[in-house]
Amino acid sequence: MRATGIVRRIDELGRILIPKEIRNTFRIKHYSSLEIFPDHEGKVILKKYSPVKELGQLAEEYVQAMNQSLGHTVCIADKDFIIAAAGANKKRLLNKQLNPEIERLMEERKVKLYAQPLSLTVNESVISSSVIIAPIIVDCDVIGAVIFAATEQDVKIGQLEFKMVETAAGFLGKQIET
Template identity: 70%
Template sequence: MRRIDELGRFLIPKEIRNSLRIKHYSSLEILTDYEGEVIFKKFSPIKELGLLVEEYAQSLYNSLGHTVCIADKENIITVAGSNKKRLLNRQLNPEIERIMEERRIKLCATPLSLTADDVAISTSIIIAPIIVDCDVIGAVILMSKNPDAKMGRLELKMAETAAGFLGKQIAI
């Protein structure tokens, strides 16, 4: 941070915002430590739900048998199913972020990488954005690496329901 303007806004140089992936209207927490230093921390409302998100993902996985990921706008927060260690806390593929910003549920039946580093390429994926107060804050993602597994109306509705429920929990 370089300075505070006349309206009390913190000015963070564009290069720093880009390298830290701080986007326009990103939520930041402002903290202070015992020495009086000011600390900016990215805020993820989905992380605040903690155990509820993990249990919901596990419940979906138990019901559907497809890997379930719940992500904020940048990273995968929780995973239930296969590849948990490989997916957890990974940065999302920019294509997934773009789909989330479209604000509608999407079924992709073509191979698509879930992560920015191409760790998890799925053959079928459903992305249901989590929307709170007209803002996309994350997504519920169902994925399958099995080329024979077809996702349909049931999986779409389950992902949509999960995204709606988590959005309501955050809005409370």
């Protein structure tokens, strides 16, 4: 990436102001966690930190197990992207940016059943007829979500699916805490 030509000074508390345009471009929100990497050439690299991505293989195996059990699409997302998916639309969902409506539902901090047609990702033609969203909460912060998506119109979502998604979010939250 080329330099943008923006120069910032470090204040007496060691803070650097990141311009709003850059924060908007990279979707860096207030209180976002950033990793700091020093480079051997004297560069300092900032990278958005996602604790959900740390789950890696566990997240992938968990969604596969839930998909085999429930028979529908199951995803695990951080606050911006779907990081693990299993089901019919796996390839179309994996590593795609979340729909802002999903982000809004995550921030409500409750397990939600969305019984209207909804796209899981931005600019995506995969529409789910019903969606359950369970936020993954760690240390009182929403860091991601477990998403169950039924694509067939006449699927009845019951208490079993609701509780499985809620349990998955709770389990993954505990895994990240430890």
